[in-house]
Amino acid sequence: MIKERIYGPTKSLVGLDVLGQMMICPGCYHGMARKVICEVLDEMDIAGKAIALPGIGCHSSLSWLMKVDSIIYAHGPAPTVATGVKRVLGDKAMVFTLQGDGDCAAIGAGYLVGAAARAEKITIFMLNNALYGTTGGQLAPTTLMGQWTTTTPYNRDPSSGYPLHVPELMATIKGVAYSARGACATPAQYRKTKKYVKMAFQKQIDMVGLSFVEILVTCPTHWRKTPAEAVKWVGKETIKEYPLGVFKNVDKIE
Amino acid sequence: MVEKRVIRGKVEKKFLMGNEAIAWGAILAGCRYFFGYPITPQNEIGEFFARELPRLGGVFVQVEAEMASIAALYGAATTGVRAMTSTSSPGWALMQEGISCATVAELPMVIAHVQRGGPGQGSISHSQMDYFSVTRGGGHGGYKTIVLAPTYTQEMCDLAQLAFHLADKYLTPVILLSDGLLGRVTETIEVRPLDFGPLPPKDWAVGGTASRESGEPRRISTARGQGMVRLPDGSSMPFTDFAEHLSEKWQKIMDNEVRYTTYQVDDADMVLVSYGSSGRACRDTVDIGRAKGIKLGLFRPITLWPFPHQEIHALAQQGSKKFVAVEDSMTGLIEDVKLAVEGKGEVHRVGLSIRDMRTAMGTINPDRVFSEIEQWL
Numbered sequence: 001m002i003k004e005r006i007y008g009p010t011k012s013l014v015g016l017d018v019l020g021q022m023m024i025c026p027g028c029y030h031g032m033a034r035k036v037i038c039e040v041l042d043e044m045d046i047a048g049k050a051i052a053l054p055g056i057g058c059h060s061s062l063s064w065l066m067k068v069d070s071i072i073y074a075h076g077p078a079p080t081v082a083t084g085v086k087r088v089l090g091d092k093a094m095v096f097t098l099q100g101d102g103d104c105a106a107i108g109a110g111y112l113v114g115a116a117a118r119a120e121k122i123t124i125f126m127l128n129n130a131l132y133g134t135t136g137g138q139l140a141p142t143t144l145m146g147q148w149t150t151t152t153p154y155n156r157d158p159s160s161g162y163p164l165h166v167p168e169l170m171a172t173i174k175g176v177a178y179s180a181r182g183a184c185a186t187p188a189q190y191r192k193t194k195k196y197v198k199m200a201f202q203k204q205i206d207m208v209g210l211s212f213v214e215i216l217v218t219c220p221t222h223w224r225k226t227p228a229e230a231v232k233w234v235g236k237e238t239i240k241e242y243p244l245g246v247f248k249n250v251d252k253i254e
Numbered sequence: 255m256v257e258k259r260v261i262r263g264k265v266e267k268k269f270l271m272g273n274e275a276i277a278w279g280a281i282l283a284g285c286r287y288f289f290g291y292p293i294t295p296q297n298e299i300g301e302f303f304a305r306e307l308p309r310l311g312g313v314f315v316q317v318e319a320e321m322a323s324i325a326a327l328y329g330a331a332t333t334g335v336r337a338m339t340s341t342s343s344p345g346w347a348l349m350q351e352g353i354s355c356a357t358v359a360e361l362p363m364v365i366a367h368v369q370r371g372g373p374g375q376g377s378i379s380h381s382q383m384d385y386f387s388v389t390r391g392g393g394h395g396g397y398k399t400i401v402l403a404p405t406y407t408q409e410m411c412d413l414a415q416l417a418f419h420l421a422d423k424y425l426t427p428v429i430l431l432s433d434g435l436l437g438r439v440t441e442t443i444e445v446r447p448l449d450f451g452p453l454p455p456k457d458w459a460v461g462g463t464a465s466r467e468s469g470e471p472r473r474i475s476t477a478r479g480q481g482m483v484r485l486p487d488g489s490s491m492p493f494t495d496f497a498e499h500l501s502e503k504w505q506k507i508m509d510n511e512v513r514y515t516t517y518q519v520d521d522a523d524m525v526l527v528s529y530g531s532s533g534r535a536c537r538d539t540v541d542i543g544r545a546k547g548i549k550l551g552l553f554r555p556i557t558l559w560p561f562p563h564q565e566i567h568a569l570a571q572q573g574s575k576k577f578v579a580v581e582d583s584m585t586g587l588i589e590d591v592k593l594a595v596e597g598k599g600e601v602h603r604v605g606l607s608i609r610d611m612r613t614a615m616g617t618i619n620p621d622r623v624f625s626e627i628e629q630w631l
Contacts, residue, residue, distance in 0.1 A: 084329020
């Protein structure tokens with residue numbers, strides 16, 4: 001006899017797009033990252049006032065998958081659009097971006113730092129797959145040293161610089177209330193990441209400052225790996241460059 | 255300081271500079287959100303809002319670049335409030351991506367553009383050199399936005415209010431096109447709220463699914479033309495549907511929103527066509543000519559897009575055979591005048607080389623316009 005229901009479908013996650021298609025490549029962890037966010041939205045009972053700002057690329061194509069209001073703009077400025085929304089709606093809305101590493105840390109780096117410096121009461125989720133997925137697998141600011149991409153065909157070397165550690169960078173900015181990096185490659189990582197996501201939304205509810213969570217995800221298609229290999233690669237390679245954990249957590253910015 | 259009685263509708267006379275008059279007009283139109291970045295010669299607009307909006311329960315945010323001004327404005331507009339930004343030429347260039355996106359997402363917003371000299375960093379005073387990028391859709395994709403061009407400080411305040419109305423009516427960015435000279439001309443105006451009639455409800459605005467009865471999510475997107483089928487809310491559709499949807503709207507604006515004023519054109523042999531600050535000079539040029547018995551007239555477009563092509567063409571048909579585009583730039587307005595006249599008369603132009611000084615502070619003056627056009631009389 002079932003006494004208590006402890007697991008079920010995530011209410012605010014649709015899973016399929018408007019045409020009933022699953023738009024995620026096999027083994028891609030975008031779906032997992034969305035699930036962790038949606039679970040938290042449901043558990044905190046804030047999905048009804050959530051406004052998502054998917055960045056450009058897979059994120060905007062996948063915006064159908066979450067059953068929340070969403071706003072799509074251009075490549076990079078999601079934190080600034082979020083600023084406009086949050087400044088109008090205040091605590092009536094939970095405003096978060098959902099951006100790729102290129103969107104957030106290359107073309108959008110200036111917007112991200114600007115919003116952080118102003119201590120905007122918004123939440124930024126940056127999904128790090130170590131390359132540009134939608135455009136076919138090019139070098140991103142987060143590409144690992146020695147990694148093959150279509151624009152580092154001889155593998156990344158110092159001529160294209162070094163991997164950018166965004167949550168560590170965000171932790172140095174006074175207007176940031178919370179900064180963390182999680183992953184979803186194992187159940188343990190998933191549970192930990194869920195705590196980070198919850199904490200990030202809590203900072204917004206408490207109107208402390210900007211909260212930032214990077215989530216390490218896979219892109220088997222452009223990594224040229226099987227889904228199983230891709231998950232292993234996150235555990236072995238990506239995490240080595242990008243350590244998981246909380247880099248900043250304050251309840252008040254003085 | 256904005257007095258509550260003026261907001262409530264009491265008409266008052268005030269001695270204002272053009273930039274301030276724009277801000278007053280916006281306040282009277284109910285705009286309480288402003289996002290901007292400093293750039294000369296429009297700083298009085300942002301400074302006005304920084305001072306006034308916190309008192310009025312609104313929000314002023316100085317962001318990190320003009321790309322951010324327009325992005326934050328886009329965000330505010332998605333919630334359905336009236337919001338604006340202002341800038342000058344180099345900042346205007348930086349906003350093009352956002353204006354293109356807002357045109358696609360069909361978000362109402364007002365952008366005050368106080369032109370300075372260009373190209374590049376140009377000058378920090380005035381010019382009318384952004385005519386093309388303002389009237390032709392300066393960003394990617396060949397779109398159209400309504401452009402209102404005030405000439406007098408009173409018009410700054412009045413057209414700012416009209417800009418918000420038209421933005422809400424047609425769900426489009428509206429550009430209020432001023433320049434560094436008009437921004438600083440200071441004169442007594444009537445600060446008066448204008449009523450342009452009812453508007454449709456903003457039943458497309460976001461605010462969370464719990465903010466509406468249906469509980470269905472809303473999506474505001476700049477990628478509307480990437481769909482396979484047309485969704486009921488129009489947030490996604492096949493590409494051709496999307497392109498036709500926008501161009502049908504632009505045709506509606508062209509059919510209904512052309513605005514202009516004329517001065518002594520009925521019997522004019524030569525019609526000066528001019529807008530903004532040079533339009534102001536040309537009115538005096540007409541008087542100089544008439545005093546000498548020369549039949550000059552002035553046609554001053556107020557909407558630069560939609561441009562009054564048909565109305566100028568009608569003047570050519572009625573007997574005015576000479577037209578002179580007068581503009582404080584190297585090119586621009588003359589091309590619209592040529593399109594309007596369609597070979598039915600001569601078209602000449604007077605540009606910024608007739609300014610009274612060779613420095614950036616030089617201006618187009620009535621007497622110099624007159625001595626220039628004498629060669630075509």
